[in-house]
Amino acid sequence: MKIFSAFLATETNTSGVMPTAGIDFENNGLYRGDASLRNPTGFGAAHVLLKQMAAADGHTVVESLTAHAQPSGITARSAYEQYRDWIVEDLKAALPVQAVVLFMHGAMVADGYDDCEGDTIQRVREVVGPGVPIGVELDLHCHVSEMMLTQSDIIIAYKEYPHTDTMLRLEELYALITRQAEGKIKPVTAVHDLRMIGLWHTTKEPMRSFVDRMAALEGKDGILSISLGHGFPWGDTPDTGAKLWVVADGDRAKAQALADQLGEEFWAMRHDTWQPPLSIKAAVEVARQAPEGPVILADVADNPGGGAMSDSTFILQGLLDAGVHDAVIGAIWDPGAVIICQSAGVGARLKLRIGGKCGPLSGTPVDLPVTIKAIVENHSQSGLGFRWPLGTGVWVQTDQGMDIALCTLRSQPMSLEVFENLGILLTGRKAIVLKSSQHFHAAFAPIAKQVLYVGAPGSVSQNFAEMSYTKRDNHFWPRVEDPRS
Template sequence: MTGSGAQGRRVAVASIMQETNTFSPIPTTVALFESYYIHRGSEMREGFGAARVEVPAVLATLDAAGVEAVPLIAAYAAAAGPMQRPDFERLVSEIETRLDAAGRVDGLILVLHGALVIEDQPDGDGEIIARMRARLPEGVPIGVSLDLHGHITPLMLQPETFHVGYQCYPHTDMFETGERVARLMIDTLEGRCRPVMALAKCPVIVPPVCGRTTDGPLSEVARAARRMEADGLVRHASIFPVQPWIDVPDLGFAALVCADGDQGAAQAAADTLAQMVMDVRDEFPLGLTPLAEVIRIAHSSDGMTLAADTGDAPTGGAAADNVAVLRAVLETGADRKPGLTLLTLCDPQAAGLAHQAGVDREIEVALGHRFSVLDGAPLIVTAKVISVSDGRYVMSDAGAQGLAMDMGPTAVLGIGQVRVLVRSRPSMEWDRAMYLSQGLDPAAASLVFVKSPSHFRESFGPLAARILLADTPGPTRADIGQLPYRRVTRPLSPLDPI
C-alpha cells in the first residue's frame, strides 16, 4: 500500500449512506434514496452545495493534494427499515460498473454509515467493502469513513482497507472525518503510512440519549482515544457505541483502531477502549422524564423547556408520525396555557389538506400514524392553518451545516397555543432552522419538542432554560428494553445483567 507520490494518482470516491432501524415501519428502497439524493459522477461536485459533510471534504482534500478524484456515485436515504436485496443490488452494482469504467485507480474512498442492514445480510456496509475489495487489484488501498453509530463487524476489515469514524456525538465533525480519511489515503499513496486495523468489541449498547462524547461516561472513552492519537500510539482511534435499533447478531460497542504498521499497538488500543466501556456499562443513565411531567414542568417554569421526543426520531428510523406527544399536550391543556408549545409531525395527507384549504382557514383533520399504522391511530383535531410552504430550508448550525433540507409540502397548524409543524417527509430534526423557516421561533416558546435523541442539543440547546428527555413510544425509544429484540447475541447490556 505504498506509492512514489500522490501527484498523478487517481482515487475513486463513492458513497451509500443509510442507517437502518429494523423496527422501522418505512422500507428502505431505491426510491427512498432518490427522494433525498443520488448524485452520479460529476454531480457529486455540485450536488452538496455548501454542506459540511464527508463527500465534499474528501473531494476538496484530494484536489488540494493534486490527486485526481474520480467521483462514482453518492446516495443518501434517511434512516428506515432493512433494504431489500434487489434495491441494494441496483445501487452497489452501479458503483461496481462505474468503478470498472473508471479505468486505473490508485485508491478508493467509500463514505458509508456503518449500520446498513439488508434483508439477507446484517452488515450491508461490510458487503459493499468486500465487493469493492474484490474488484480492485492487490495493493490498491480502500479508505472508509463511518458514522460513530456504525455496527462494526469483521467483514468490514478487508485486506488493505482502513477506516476512520466520526469523533463527535452530536455529529459535528462529518466534514473533518472526510478530510481525515482523504489525508490518510494521500499519506498511504505517498508511502508515509502503512495503515493496519484492529477491532475490539464488547456486549454493550450505549443508548444515544446518554452516549454523547461531550459529557457523561462515553466522553471519557472519547478523550482516551484522542490521547492515544496525540501521543502517537495510533493514527486513528474510532469508537462506535452502535446504532441500538437494529436487531442483528453481535450487536455492541466497537473500537476500531488504525495504526501505522504496528498491529500490536492497534489491537492494544482497541482492547483498552472496549474494556473502558465494559467497565462503565452500568453508568449510562437514560434520564427519562414521563411525558405529562415534561409538559407540567414546561408550563410552570420560566424560560423555554426543550424536550426530546426520544421514541419518534426520524434520524434513527422512526416515521416521525406518532401522536403521543400531541395527545398528551392537548390532554394536559397546553393549548390553553399562555406560552406556545411547538411540535412536529410527518403527515403528507394532513399537509396536503392544509395546502388545499389555505392560510387562515380552519380545518378538521386526522393527524398522525400514516406510516406507523400498527403503533396507534390518528388524532382528529380542529386546527387553523397558520402557514404553508414547500418545506425547504438550509441547516445553519454545527453538524451538517449548509445541508439543504426538503420536508416536502409543509404546514403549520394552530390548536390554541399549540403549533404543529406538519411535513410530508420524515427529515432530521437537528437544526433550529427547521422551525425558523416556518415562522416559528423556538426561543420565544414555552415548550419545544424535537424528535431527536441527542444531536438537537447542538443547535437548540443554547436557547433552552432546561433540557428534558421525554419517555415516548416508537422504534427509537430510549428504553430499548421495551423493544422486541430476537436476533441480538445475548447477554447484551443494558438488556441483560452482565
C-alpha cells in the same frame, strides 16, 4: 494520485414499518457522478470537500454514486444491488486508481444482506486488488463486521453524537489514506467488542472527556486513529452492538493493547453514561412548572433518524391534557394532512386530523381546530454538514396558540430552520417538542432552559435492557449485568 469516491448510506431499523426503496433515496437526492456539482450543500458536500483536499495536493477524484435515504425499514434488495453495482461499474471504468474513499453508514440492511457495507467493500476490493488502500467513513451508529474490517484498510467513525464532526473525520480519513497510498504508513486495526447496547451522548460527562481522551491519543506513538462505534440498537444483525477499534502504524499488538485499555475504561463508565428517559407525564409537568422556557422535550422513540415514522401523538396529547398550549412540536410526518392544508390554503381555519397514521406506535390521531399559517414548498434544513430535505412544510396553529410543523419528507430537527423557515417563533416558548434522539442538541440546546429526553412509545424505544435479537446473542449489557463472564 487518482482517488475513487462513492457515497451509499442509510440506517436500517429492521423492525421499521415502512421499507426503504429506491424512491426514498431519490427523495434525498440520488446522483451518479455529479452530486458535487448538482447538490454541493447536500450529500454532495462530502465529495466537494474530498475534491478540494485532493486538488490542494495535486491529486484527482473520480466521483461515483451519491445515494442516501432517511432511516427506515429494511432496504429493497433491488435498490441496494443496483446502487452497489453502479459503484462497481464506475470503479472499473476509472481504473487504475491509487486509493478508494467510501462514505457509508455502517448500519444498512437490505433484503438478503445483513451487512451491506461489508458486501460493497468486498466487491470494491475484488476490483482494485490487495494493493490499493480502501478508506471508509462511518456513522458511529454502525455495525462493524469482520468483512468490513478485513476488506478495507482504514475505517473511521464519527466521534460526536450529535454528529458535528462529519467533515473533520473525512479530513482525517483523507490524510491517512493518501499517506498509505504513498507508502508512508502501514495501517493495522484491532477491535475491542464492548458487548453493550445503548446510546451515549457525547455532549455531557463522562462521555465528553472520553471522546477527548480518544482524540488526544491519536497521532502519537504510532496510533493513527481511534473510533468508538456506538452501534445501532434497532438493527438486528450478527454484529449489532458497541465496539471500539484502534488503527496503528504497523503494530497490531500495540493497537490491540490500547483498544482493550480504552474498552475497559468505557465499560467502567457504563452506569454513569446512561439515564433512562422521563415519562411523558413527568416531562410535561416539568415544562408546565418551569418559570421560563423553552424546555426541550425530545421525543426520542419517534425519531425519524432512527427509522421511526415521526407521526406519533403521545406527547402532543400529553401537552393538550395538561393544558400546556404555549408549545411548538415537529416535525410531524403527515403527507395527508399537508395535502389537506394545501387544498385549503394559507389563512384557512379547519379541523385537521394530525398524526397517528402508521399503527399502534404512532398513537391515536388528534383532531384539532387549526389555522393554516404557512405552506413552504421545498422546505429543508442544515445539519451534520449537509442539507436535508423536508418536502412540503406546513405551519398550523391551534386556537390556543400551539404551533405544529408538518412535513412530507421525514427528517429529525437538526436546525432551527425546521421551524423558523415556516415562520414559527421559538424563543420564550413554554415547550418545544422535537422528534429527535440527540441530533437536535447542537442547534436547540443553546436556546433552551432545560433539555429533557422523553420515553414515549415508539419504534426507537430506549428500553435497552428489554431488547431481544434473533441474529446476535442476547448476552449483552444492560440485559445482562456482566456479559463478559
